[in-house]
Amino acid sequence: MTVPVDIGRDEAREAARAELADPAYAAAQPGPLEEAFRWLGRQVTGLFQALSDIAPGGIAGLVVLALLILVLVIAIRLRVGPIRRGARAPGPVFAAGPRPAAEYRAAAERAFAAGRLDEAVRARFRALVRGFEERGVLDERSGRTADEAASAAGARLPELAEQLRAAAVGFDDVHYGGRSATEQAYRTLTALEERARASRPVVSAR
Structure with missing residues (x-):
């Protein structure tokens, strides 16, 4: 017959601690991951x-x-x-040195006939701005943005000011904003460019 052993509280705690310290218990516990x-x-x-x-x-x-x-x-x-991603901030109308307005106009017509609407809109707007420079409505200045050209030309041609601003926004959207041009946008821009050529600018105050 086994004689019961009376173990104190401190001894029991130490015995339990020693038992749990067995490596087998540690291996059975889940890791952090x-x-x-x-x-x-x-x-x-x-x-x-x-x-x-x-x-x-x-x-x-x-x-x-x-x-x-x-x-x-x-x-x-x-x-x-x-x-659309990566849209650029509006920049100058002419990336390189400007060509005659007639060349831009012809390039726009060729691009439109071939269905390249984005290229057609860019070339037609450049024909518009270059035509203003050739007629003295605008001074020839490199680095001018579409908005700057529209604002300056609108001051000389107030009856076309709103249409010019809209045309500048359309040019920036296509050339710098990554939007696709439409046939209607090109036809509207063409009508504006033709009307602008026939318009008489007001004399600016000096």
């Missing part, structure tokens, strides 16, 4: 469960809702087109 994965799994499971409780029909309703959102996103992208 495993604990992190377990925590992440609990969070994802809880979130998915909460969403399934909110959505009508539980998990099946959540799947249907996700599909509807996906269809909506696709429809919006098809409607507005791809998101």
Whole structure:
């Protein structure tokens, strides 16, 4: 018969500490990485469960809702087109030395006939600005932006001021903003350029 041993509280604590110090216990404990994965799994499971409780029909309703959102996103992208990235700030109208307005005009017509609308709009606006310079409506100045050209020319041709500002915005949108030109935009710009050639500028005050 085994005689019971009366162990005190301090002795029992030391014995338990020694037992838990056995390497076998440490090996059985999950490591920090495993604990992190377990925590992440609990969070994802809880979130998915909460969403399934909110959505009508539980998990099946959540799947249907996700599909509807996906269809909506696709429809919006098809409607507005791809998101433009890397748009540049507006810069000068003439990247290099300007050519005669007639050359820009001819280049615009060739590009339009070939369906290169962006190129056609750029060339027609440059014909507009270069024509102003050739007629003395604008002084010849390198580095002038489309907005600056439109503002200065609009002061000399006040009846065309609004159209000139709109044309400058269209040029910047196509050349620097990455937007695609339209046939209507080109035809509107062409009509403006032809009207500007026939307009008589007001005499500026000195």
